[in-house]
Amino acid sequence: MYLQTCIKGIHGITDDQAEDILKRQGLMCNWWRRVRRISSAEIAERLTDAELELHVNAYDEHHPHRQGPVHQETPFLSLAAGTVERNTFLKTNLVHPAQRTALNFATDFGRLRGTCYLFHCWVVVGLTRAVPVRHLAEEVRDLNTYRRYSAFQLEGEVTAKIDVPSCQIQLFERYHVTAEKTGGIRIAHAGNVLNPAYIEPTAVANIRRAF
Amino acid sequence: MPRFDSVESVLEWLGLDPGAVQAQAAFYLAYARELEVARAQRQQLSSDQANASPWAQFITADQPWLGDAVLASSYRMAAQYLALIDARQAGLVSIRAALAYLRAGLPFGAMLAVGLVGDDSLIGTMAPSGLEAAIQSLASRARDHNPVQQTYLLLVLVARRRLRREHSDSVGALLRDLRPHGLHPIGSHSQPLADYLQMAEVMARHDGRQLALRAERGGSEAIGLMSGFVAAAGHRQAESLRAARRNSYLWRHGASPVDVVNLEDVAITGLLAGSDVMPPESGYNLLFDRIDGNDPLVSLAVWAAEQMSQALREDAARSTVADLLAGAPYFEGNADE
Numbered sequence: 001m002y003l004q005t006c007i008k009g010i011h012g013i014t015d016d017q018a019e020d021i022l023k024r025q026g027l028m029c030n031w032w033r034r035v036r037r038i039s040s041a042e043i044a045e046r047l048t049d050a051e052l053e054l055h056v057n058a059y060d061e062h063h064p065h066r067q068g069p070v071h072q073e074t075p076f077l078s079l080a081a082g083t084v085e086r087n088t089f090l091k092t093n094l095v096h097p098a099q100r101t102a103l104n105f106a107t108d109f110g111r112l113r114g115t116c117y118l119f120h121c122w123v124v125v126g127l128t129r130a131v132p133v134r135h136l137a138e139e140v141r142d143l144n145t146y147r148r149y150s151a152f153q154l155e156g157e158v159t160a161k162i163d164v165p166s167c168q169i170q171l172f173e174r175y176h177v178t179a180e181k182t183g184g185i186r187i188a189h190a191g192n193v194l195n196p197a198y199i200e201p202t203a204v205a206n207i208r209r210a211f
Numbered sequence: 212m213p214r215f216d217s218v219e220s221v222l223e224w225l226g227l228d229p230g231a232v233q234a235q236a237a238f239y240l241a242y243a244r245e246l247e248v249a250r251a252q253r254q255q256l257s258s259d260q261a262n263a264s265p266w267a268q269f270i271t272a273d274q275p276w277l278g279d280a281v282l283a284s285s286y287r288m289a290a291q292y293l294a295l296i297d298a299r300q301a302g303l304v305s306i307r308a309a310l311a312y313l314r315a316g317l318p319f320g321a322m323l324a325v326g327l328v329g330d331d332s333l334i335g336t337m338a339p340s341g342l343e344a345a346i347q348s349l350a351s352r353a354r355d356h357n358p359v360q361q362t363y364l365l366l367v368l369v370a371r372r373r374l375r376r377e378h379s380d381s382v383g384a385l386l387r388d389l390r391p392h393g394l395h396p397i398g399s400h401s402q403p404l405a406d407y408l409q410m411a412e413v414m415a416r417h418d419g420r421q422l423a424l425r426a427e428r429g430g431s432e433a434i435g436l437m438s439g440f441v442a443a444a445g446h447r448q449a450e451s452l453r454a455a456r457r458n459s460y461l462w463r464h465g466a467s468p469v470d471v472v473n474l475e476d477v478a479i480t481g482l483l484a485g486s487d488v489m490p491p492e493s494g495y496n497l498l499f500d501r502i503d504g505n506d507p508l509v510s511l512a513v514w515a516a517e518q519m520s521q522a523l524r525e526d527a528a529r530s531t532v533a534d535l536l537a538g539a540p541y542f543e544g545n546a547d548e
Contacts, residue, residue, distance in 0.1 A: 059460035071460070086276060090357040092399070093312065093319045093475065094287065095280045099265065100242055109231065109464040110238030173265055177241075183233075185241045189265050 001136065003201040004125045006079035006158050007098045009106025011116035018117045018172050022195045026166040027119060029075050034068075038162075046075040047132045047161055055159065056140055079123065079137070080105070081158040096156045103187065107177050110185065118173040121164050122201040134161050167199045214499055215507050215514050218296055224507060225295070226456060227465060232292050235465040239289035240304070246270075246282050276315045283311035283320070287474055292465060294472040298518035299528055302327055305474065305519065306535050313345045318356060318364035321346050323474065325367050325374075326481030326516070328523045328532050341536035346374065350381040358392040361385055362407045369414040370482040382415050398475055400447045410440055414486055437483045438501035444476050445502060445509035452508055476512035481520050484513075 008027055010018075021027060031046070032038050054063065055076040066073045082098035089095050099118065106116035123137040130136050140157040174190045215221045222229055249266035270278040286308035293301035305327055312320025324342050349356070349364055356364060365385040368378045375382060386408070393405035413433045448470070455469040456462050465471070484494030495517040502510050523532055 057458050059458070060463075061459065084277065084280070086274070086280075087357075089276070089280050089315075090317065091359050091397075093317060094284045095277075096284070097269065097281055099268070100281070100285065103242065104235075104238055104466060107238055108234075109466050110234030110236075110241075111230075183237070185237045187238075187241045187245055189245075 001124050001126055003122055003205060004081050004137065004158055005120065005122045005201070006081045006160075007102035008077065008079050008119045008121065008164070009102035009104070009116065010119065011106050011108055011112050011114070013117065015115075015174070018119075018174070019193060021119065022166065022169055022172050022193060023197065024166055026169065027077055027121065027160070027164040029077050029162055030071055031073055031075050032162060034072055043075065043134060043162060044132065046073075047134060049129075049131050052076060052131050052138065052159065056157075075162055077160040077164065078105075078140075079121070079158045079160055079164075080156060082156045098156065101156060103175065106175070107185075107187065112177050113179055113185075114177060115190070116175050116177065118175070119169050120171050120173070121169040123158060123160050123164060123168065124204075125158060137161065166195065167197055168201075169195055170198045171195060214510060220507075221295055221511070221514070225452070225471070226462070227295065227471070228463065229296055231463065231465040232295050232471075236289045236292035236296070236300075239285045239292070243282055243285040243289065243307075246278065246285070250278060279311045279315035283308050283315060283317075286311060291470055291472045291474055294474075294477070294515040294519060298515075299522035299525075301515070302519040302523040302528065303531060303535070305477075306523075306532055308474075310535065313349075318349050318360045318367065319475075319478075321349060321367045322363040322482065323478045324536070325371060326478030326485075327520050328529075341533075346378075350378045353381045353385055354388060358389060358395050358404060359397050361389055362397060362404055362411075365389065365411045366407065366414075366479065366482055369411050370486040372487055375415065386412060386415065398444075399470060399473060400444070400451070402444075406440060410436060410483070413437075414488060431488075433488045434497060435501070437486075437488055438498050441476075441480055441483065441498050441513060442502040442509065444473075444479070445512060446504075448473050448476060448512065449506055449508040452511075472515045473512055477516040477519065480512050480516040484516065485520075 010021075013021075051074065054061075054070045055074045055078070059071050059074075061070055062068075063070050063073045080098040080101035082096040082101055084095050084097055102118050103116075104110070106112070106118060108116075124135065125139055126133065126136040129138065131138060137158050137160045140159055171192050171194045173192050176188045176190045178186045178188070180186055215224070218229075222232065246266050246269060249264050250270050253267070253270060269281045286304050290301045290304040290308055293304055305323055309320040309324035309327075312323065314320075321342070325346075346367065350368060353361065353364060365382065368374045368382050368385070389404065389408055393403060393408065395404040396402065397404045397407060413436055451469050452471070455467040458467060461467040480495075480498065483489070484498060486494070489497055495513060498513050499510055502513070507514075522528055
């Protein structure tokens with residue numbers, strides 16, 4: 001397993017709600033946020049390869065055997081985890097920083113005019129696929145969706161399950177998006193809020209220091 | 212091969228909303244601008260202030276290439292979306308990307324710039340500090356680059372007569388050095404490097420004017436090779452686009468992790484269309500004519516390259532390009548900056 005730092009971009013919430021996520025609730029999957037109460041049995045029923053495949057490839061389509069669209073029924077959360085390596089850049093001529101990917105989602109792909117938030121967190125990722133294991137996040141390796149330079153780099157998306165607890169969220173960044181007279185937009189950083197209860201990932205890493 | 216006849220037909224064929232495409236272009240340009248501003252202000256801020264900027268993480272002393280890498284990628288992404296709605300802006304933003312690639316030390320930047328604007332006369336009139344100097348610098352340390360980047364440099368040097376003659380030693384060295392790397396994957400579809408090398412060898416070996424004469428008499432083997440390469444890349448790209456469209460959530464937002472217009476294909480197409488192998492002013496037509504099938508998506512890169520290079524040849528755009536290559540600041544659409 002390894003620890004992966006990630007960023008989640010969100011819009012459509014207030015400053016108070018952002019603080020509530022940061023310091024109390026944590027990041028929750030849409031399914032949990034919608035139904036408010038879920039059980040261990042229901043979680044086990046949803047953490048399957050098929051559900052993950054729907055989350056990655058059919059996010060806004062109607063779920064094949066549940067009531068709502070996939071994005072309302074999903075037990076997963078997509079997180080940006082960009083890779084920035086010189087060697088990869090030399091081969092692909094592209095870098096995908098997680099900050100930019102998360103901001104793209106947070107700004108509703110450039111359409112938002114208002115405030116959005118980037119939550120910086122960490123998750124534990126399994127080295128092999130283990131979809132039913134709730135506490136391990138998955139690397140997304142879907143080559144049908146992520147075809148660009150797939151021979152050279154991972155796709156930069158990590159999928160958490162059910163939630164990311166508040167203690168794993170370090171801070172949120174606030175951004176204001178405004179329209180320019182020329183038709184473009186301006187994305188201005190408007191401060192950070194730290195989580196006092198944040199636990200550094202090094203606290204759970206396999207490092208024993210000499211005494 | 213049927214061609215797109217308008218921006219509207221391209222967007223309709225792709226199933227993309229112009230608003231979503233415009234929004235994505237605006238996003239990547241805004242992101243690049245914030246990085247440019249952060250870099251410009253770096254000298255005026257205290258280290259604490261500078262470190263507090265979310266953009267400053269990319270402007271680090273230990274990874275000096277990183278800021279330009281993120282900038283180049285962001286401009287490239289913006290240009291790929293703009294290519295679907297505004298060829299002139301797409302061309303100008305591509306030049307911004309090219310300059311950032313060059314600052315990061317990547318010959319890919321030279322390929323982008325020369326592919327889109329670099330006829331021999333234009334390369335020759337660029338300011339000494341601009342494109343020509345950058346190519347000179349890249350060629351002088353040709354053997355230091357990664358094989359993928361060496362390949363881009365080689366294509367640039369052989370595709371224009373002026374550069375081919377000035378850098379014949381580098382061309383010879385690169386052709387020799389790259390041969391053992393023939394199976395090295397290159398490009399977004401991981402093509403063997405040998406495919407690129409084959410084209411470079413043809414362009415380096417033949418006298419352009421003779422080839423052009425032969426082309427007028429009914430085509431040549433060399434033109435067949437070039438057009439075959441472009442067609443194969445177009446088919447692979449069209450297949451990727453069709454697959455990407457099935458993820459409707461990402462696709463309709465214009466956020467699919469696929470190059471909607473593959474700027475690498477665009478740049479190579481521009482290089483080939485303007486090379487001596489093609490009859491003057493007929494390169495794009497020949498490439499269009501020799502792509503088989505009925506799917507215009509296959510020729511999307513050829514269409515985009517032709518649109519962008521034409522737009523950049525207009526006087527006003529040409530002057531802006533020259534200014535950019537000479538180092539003038541440029542923020543898309545904002546005259547106040």
